[in-house]
Amino acid sequence: MYLKRKIDEYLLEWKQKPDKNPLIIKGARQIGKTESINHFAEINYDNIVYINFVFEQKYKTILSDGYEVENIIKNISLLDPTKRFEPGKTLIVFDELQEFPDIATSLKAFKVDGRFDIICSGSLLGVNYKKIHSNSVGYKTDYEMFSMDFEEFLWAKGYSKVHILEILEHMRTGTAFNETELNVYKKLFLEYCVLGGMPAVVKQYIETNTFTDTLEIQNQIRMDYEEDIRKYAEGLDQAKIASVYRSVPVQLAKENKKFQLSKVTKNSRSREYTGCIDWLRDAGVVSVCNCLYFPELPLKGNYDDTKFKLYYPDTGLLISTLDEEAQEDLRANRNLGVYKGALYENFVAEAFLKQGLGLYYYKKENSTLEEDFFVRTKTELVPVEVKANRNRSKSLRQLIENKNYSDIHWGIKLADSNLGIENNICTFPYFCTFLLKRYLAERD
Template sequence: MTYLKRKADYYLQEWKNNSDRYPLIIKGARQVGKTETIRRFAKSNYKNIIEINFITEPKYKSIIEEGFAVESIVRLISRIDPTKQFEENETLIFFDEIQDFPEIATALKFFKENGKYDVICSGSLLGVQYHRIASISVGYKTDYQMFSMDFEEFLWAKGYSNKDISDMLVHMLKEKAFTEIEYQVYSNLFLEYCILGGMPNIVSTYIEKGTFEGSLALQRQLNNDYENDIVKYAEGLDKAKILSVYQSIPAQLAKENRKFQYSKVSKGGRAKEYMGCVEWLKNAGLVNVCYCLGFAELPLKGNIDDSKFKVYMADTGILISNLDDESQIDLRANKNMGIYKGALYENFAAEALIKQGYGLYYYKKENSSLEEDFFIRSANELIPIEVKANNNRSKSLGQLINSEKYSDIKHGIKFTTGNIGINNNIITFPYFCIFLLKRYMDKQDIFK
């Protein structure tokens, strides 16, 4: 299967070029492409690659039986497999699926101090085990969060260049509308991406076949794998509760009010019964959580009501695979992304914001229709982000910008199915531009 270029490729090369590099832990959900990315990087940069998978090769869990000194670990690895070659400064040791053997993280300190071998660790559901891993390797590791492919990586896979992407950013910065042809091409590509999601195996199959054949089956199988992982890695009685919360997310997003409600998980369900379940799924990389602001003002992190939140799927393709058959037809045949009352657009926006390093925050004024989907900030401003399935007027956005009550808000950004435009300090972009939001914010003078 064809390897698809990833942003992690650049990160790994920068890590290798740093003479004072630390052992690296790459976190991410199942099948986001961690293993293949690391293997490709390793083949291009090392003479010897020692790959150990703690799920398929549990015998290697014995390599710490004599302690965590590098010499003893290397000796015990070579005892199990004498063909493995360890050459100083020419060898990468790749510990994969370390969620099944988090104890190996203790050795990272010793590998850093020893300095003879580079080490990369990887695994799924690391968020669940990560508190344990972090506490036993603090100060001796570098972390990198890997996600499924974003829209930019999808464009690369479809043959688009960095120049094409730079041109899209220029349109945004100059507030210059796309031509009709440009708009239609990027809109169709965006729809393809949303239907497929960003799992590289699914995208690669689509690129090679040129059709969506088998994509839905692959998505649903992956969703089943996630559910099996929950059963495998969650502890005690929480297994069933966490699984129920995860399975309720599509229905939660289908509601007009998408605030997460435990009563929708089980009849009469309360927060205290499901304590920690959403956090578990977030740490596992399966969902993104959007917290409600107490008031639409800065600072963001210090201004949330953590009892109110929305939960989005980490990959929109997985959410789409949960749609019923009628909705699947409406989406695929009629290109109707507005099904689920716009929840697909919101889910995609949440996913794109997270992949750019933003946190997720929304605002809902009590006893009022005033509600805003997301917020980001510049150096001095709080910027509301509205996600609309149509081009209707943005009443809440206008109210936030014009009211003296919200002094931190001076501009708003709206993503719609329409083209680029600006009106009353509201800047409108097509949905396919959202992956460029951070670069736009960094370069746009009005936000500096």
């Protein structure tokens, strides 16, 4: 069973380019990179040369005669004479790039040679990407992949692009959803929150139509991530990295969600964790939300890198850190206390990350003014508030009405409610979050 992914269309467009670069697909483990590449390859190529540097370590010698294409092909053929190289009809896949990053140096030669299409893939865990980038700059195209987003989950459940466009049309026009629409999409959204977007988890759910065994798969994925920390985090304190990773759910449950290293271990200092958070972010297993100095444009460079929040890029994995009863409570939409706000905030951060939106928040010192997230149009800064309750949006209203915040004219509230627009605040149900980038683009 293959689950349709957004990368499918991207790969087709890449193949059709007459002067294409070798492609590097990067992302965290177990998000479906290899499965999507193999699905694309089987449909579109007469001949596939697939090499996995984890399971087939003998291929780590293929550069022994240098980086020229002819020498690499010769050495691959010596190791496996059944592999065929037909010009114009062959895709070469170098998988698990992090195990043999030197192969990236050959991408320039493959690009200049032009006879074969090349796709490299690897988890960010352990990838010395600076080295890979410097060795192939100008001769590669990067694509960052994530676990399935809510739109891909809807596809897996049988919903079409027509349904997606209907949701977007509600957002465009400010028209509330009818009772059927609201109930169906809210139920689907809660399923997605619990499951997350890891293809193995979603596939298990789709095939059985139950949540049985999905938690076990999620727990195994998190254990695999921690095993990769021990395997790949060279030159850093692996125990500290693992401690930061495990601390994210605990700190999100607190009222002040700013990540505090002092809460990881007693009397810890930030300099002791230098590089740990960067490693986790580059590995794709946490995402970093930066605190703005001031709520104004531009966003890049306008933040304090000592103040940040950390999220899991897959909310299903976050929920799997709780007990099994908590998953059942969420599916039943029962109260989870402080965790409910944390989970929905994590979902919004995940949705923003997968749309390519930056992660920024604001908290004014010595004040109650704070805002969960910010997005932007070409000319405006838009505050985004995530509401887990029915309380009024005081900070959102203050940001819109205060003339000191000249880039802000309207705001977005994401809540467990229907859609509505009032007093320059657009209220959207949580399940609309995956369409915010498209919605903002149409407002420009």
